Amino acid sequence: MIDGFSRSRQSALLYLFMAATLCLNQMVAADNAQTPEADNPDNQLHTINTSLRSGFDQLKQLFTRQKEYAWQDRETAKEQSHDFERDILPVLYDKCLACHACYDAPCQLKFDNVAGLERGASKIRVYSGLRLGDTPPTRLGIDAQTAAEWRRRGFFSVLDAPQEGGQETLPLLQSMIDFGRENPLPQQDPIPDEIRLDLSRRHACPEPGEFARYREQNPHGGMPLVMAGLTDGEYDRLSRWIREGALIASTERDGSADAADSTHTEEIRQWERWLNRDDKRARLLARYLYEHLYLGHLYLESGEGANSRFYALIRSRTAAPAAPRPVATLRPNDPVEGDFHYRLARIDDSIVHKTHIIYRFDRARRRELMDLFDSQDWSVDTLPGYDSDARANPFETFAAIPPRLRYRFLLNDALYFVRNFIRGPVCRGQIATDVIRDQFWVMFESPAEERFTNRKAYREEVSPLLGVPGQKSSLISLGPEWLDYKAVRNRYLDRRTLRYAEDFPQGPGLSQVWNGETHNPNAFLTIFRHHDSASVMAGWQGEQPRTTWLMDYPLLERTYYELVVGFNVFGSVSHQAQTRLYFDLIRNEAETNFLRLLPPDRRKARYDSWYQNSGKLKMLMTYHDLDTTTPTQVLPGTDDSYTRVLQQLKKRSPELTGTSDAINRPETDHWSPGLTPEQRDTHRTLRVLAARPASDLDLVRWMPETTFLRVDHADGSREALTLLRNRRHSNVAFMLGESLRYQEGHDTLSILPTLVGSYPNLMLRVDAEELGDFVGTLLDVDSEAAMQAMVGRWGLRRMDPDIWPVFHSFRDLLETQAPLEAGVYDLNRYGRW
Known part of the structure; x- marks a missing residue:
């Protein structure tokens, strides 16, 4: 029956599917947050309404002329009470930057560059799953250069004092920080459920003259948003600077x-x-x-x-x-x-x-x-x-550069290139990241045995089949584009299977896996998904995952061009859907490539465990047939051939795979030689929590995706760790309905002796002498009330004034571990603690 589908019917079904996506994607995001309000029908209706209003905002952007705001230079006081760089920037850095940076800055108000202050804010969201067409880009420093140009693009000032009814009113920035000091929530209580903080909430961005209405509709909408506010000294400095004309210049350079x-x-x-x-x-x-x-x-x-x-x-x-x-x-x-x-x-x-x-x-x-x-x-x-064909197919565009050299260039710094598509603009939001598992390991084919880079005739045959979609972004092109690329990709896999079978008649061996020349840490990587964001680490971290990827050169290069070079963050829902759907094929291809290392008769059972229930439908309709005939040179050993292969790879490259992870893999007692005695004690104490399923540790059900833990030692030293919740699903083959595939009883915790992720959902601070008591309390958490009691003792609630120094201490701790990688973390996803 499936084979009998006509092309037009498949396209029609895809369009109906995308229509459902337009209305439901935000509801799914809330549903998958696994928060109490997600199960409330009233909140689900609110989310749908929010999604529709967001869509209408985007349509208004497309079909109506934006208001233009007259630009005039602000008058500034001749004598400035404060120096901008010395006195004002630190306040913005400490209390505003945690949310107002990058494409997901609320109202596009960015504080990571002073030009963002002058540009101001906009009602149009960069990230939107409801855009029917591409929206004009708004990249700071690129798409416009002056405040006047940004006004013509619909941005409005937050520093100028607008005229309202013939009277000069306060600048929006001043109004927002004034509002934030009024009617504060209790410091030691969780945030009430009626205050929405998730990413799918409707962002209200009042223009000049709209603040009174905003204030009425958002009683706790002051800045910082539902977070401990400015100190008296910070407020006085910032307010005086605004009153004196908000001079953005330093007097002490x-x-x-x-x-x-x-x-x-x-x-x-x-x-x-x-x-x-x-x-x-x-x-x-x-x-x-x-x-x-x-x-x-x-x-x-x-x-x-x-x-x-x-x-x-x-x-x-x-x-x-x-x-x-x-x-x-x-x-x-x-x-x-x-x-x-x-x-x-x-x-x-x-x-x-x-x-x-x-x-x-x-x-x-x-x-x-x-x-x-x-x-x-x-x-x-x-x-x-630079035509569309050249942009879509880097294998033909750069054919003159020997592919061995291109592949080696990517391999030598694979962590960097994988981070580009795992931490880059494409991976923001649940709809984007639900294409991957919550934790999996990645490795690469050896450049000596990888076929595309070593067989010219084969390369010339398959290169035309390796283009990636996304160049056409109109809604009407979604169905035909997707069907074409899916079919072409599967034709490529037909040829790939034949070529590898001919060149390796005995099947692949461990030599087909790149070992980093025994010293390159880019050879083995771990990817963690944090619901609506993701991270990459060197080495194989955490417990043994359910899935593992083996990437060859075409896989690595296609992934980069599909998710980085070819991705338009300002693109339409069609462009975003094509990107998401093709990444699903890439993931499946990398997983099945690894399965070639298993004995032929063991592959199907493992594959079926990765694609349970509705995943089988995707196997029939979309994915390439699994190779269950080609032999392997890897000895199967025990019945669990998947574990056996991973064990052999770890034994072959122990330093690069990370066999010293004794926290999450307690079967080993190999501790990293770089640990201090205090750190080893910390890890031994915490290891009882790691890798245990939720069915055996109730705590897991109540933990958020990413928890930063700071342990303070008696000698004044500190260490930072991360507790990651790994959610389990029957499959990750579809854009919608993730909660229907969720298998909560199989969730686990990974505990990493470093900071992982950019968006902490919870921060904990524990004295080292209390670690035993802390772990005992975590073992007893079996309800929302018990979780809140734990947070009340060791956690940082949103309204706790200590949240800011503790938050920035994690950035400082990362700088001691990896100075070049340190940066301010993001609080947009912090929980309602």
Whole structure:
């Protein structure tokens, strides 16, 4: 029956499915939050209404002309009471940046760059699952350059005092912080259920003149939002600064920042000369490097964390020595009219962890790249264009660059490239992240045995089949585009299966798994999903997962181009759905690629356990048939061949896979040699909680996705750990109905001896001498009341004034562990504690 579906009927069903998505995606997000209000029909109706109102807001943006707000320079006091950089920026950094940064800043009001203060706020949300068409991009510093330009794009000031009824009223920023000091909630009580804090809530963004109505409709809508507010000193400084005209300039600049940047001038010039060479081979290589590095925060030397300078690789209208001026294309592989130059532009934004993906870009790196891409002879006859076909298929666009070199380039820093699509703009929100499991391990095919990079005839045969969707974003193109790409992808897998069977008649062995040349920590990775965000770590962390990925070069490159280069955060629901649906194919392909290491007669049972219930329908309608005939060279050992293969891989590369994780894998007593005696005691005490299912540990049912734990020792030292809730599902094959596939009794906790994730849902602070009591209390948590009692003793509630110093202490602790990776965490997902 399934085979008899006509193409038009499949398209029609897909359109009906997407129509349901438009109305239900926000409700599903609330439902999957597993909070008490999610089961309340009234709240579900509220969520649907919120979703529809958001959709109407987007339609209004598309079909009506936005209001324009007249821009006028603010009058500022001649004598300023406070210096902006010394006195004001720290307040914004400490109390505002935790929510107002990146694309998901409420009302697009960004505080990670001072230009965001002048730009102001907007009613249009960047992240929206209801856009019928693409929306114009609003990237700070790229899509408009002045406050007046932003006013024409519908942004309104939060610093100017608007006229209302002939009277001058307070600037919005002042009104918001005044409102936040009124009617505070109790410090030691959880937040009432009627106050919505989840991501699917309706964001009310009052324009000048609308604040009175906003205040009436949102009785606890002051800033910081339902969070301990400004101290008296902070409030006085910020208020006086606003009253004196909100001067965004420093009166005490000493030039030290410019002097620090000048130390990199020669290195920057060397990079720019190398990237802008004029021969065809150099130009193609520079394009390839740019498209893979444009999202990174590049550092030219290993500095001291917060004192380090980070740079972005951009396409600039200007050449050196003029200041870089970015080309405002939507994607890094969109065409540019006229000349452009690859430039390094200093990142002046405050560093926030969620967007901080670092990549070493020093002199040694340049030598590495030169040696790598000069290690084979290759030439370019004709440079590829930037049309939609070239953008969709990097395998054909960059065919002149030897694929072995491209694959090696990705492998050498696989953690960076995987972080781009796991922590980048694409992975924000439950609908985006429910395509992956809550915890799984990743590895890569050995470059010596990977077929695409080693067999020219095979490569030429399959390259046309490896394009990725998303170039066409109209709603009407969704069905045909998806059906085409699904069919082409499955034809590619037909050819891949045949090629590997011919080249490896005895089947794959462990040698087909890249071992990082025994020293590269990028060889084995762990991905954790945190419901509506995700993280990547080096090594195999946590308990043995239900699924494992084995990625070859086409998988790794396609994933990067689909989820990073080709993803438009301002795109329509069609574009977002195509991205999500294709990622589902990528995940399935990586999982089944790993299953080739298992004996043929054991694969189906393992595969069925990954795709239970409704997942079987996806097997029939969408996925490629599982290979259950090709042999394997990996000895099966026990009946649990999946565990056997993973054990052999860990034994083969113990340092890289992380066999010292004695917290989550208690069967081993291998403790990391770098632990202090105090840390080892902490880990031994906490290990009784790790990897136990919710059916055996009630606590798991009440824990949020991501909990930061700070342990304070008597000698004044501190350590930071993370408790991650791993949710289990019968399958992750569909965009909707995640709660229907949820298997709560199988949830577990992973306890990591470092900080994982960018969005803590709960923060705990425990004295080391209380650890035993703390763990005993956690073992006894069996209800919401017991959980709240635990939080009342050791947790930081939203209204607790201590929440801010503890919150920032985690950033400081990360800087001691990994200085270059430290950044301010995000509180947008903090629970209603």
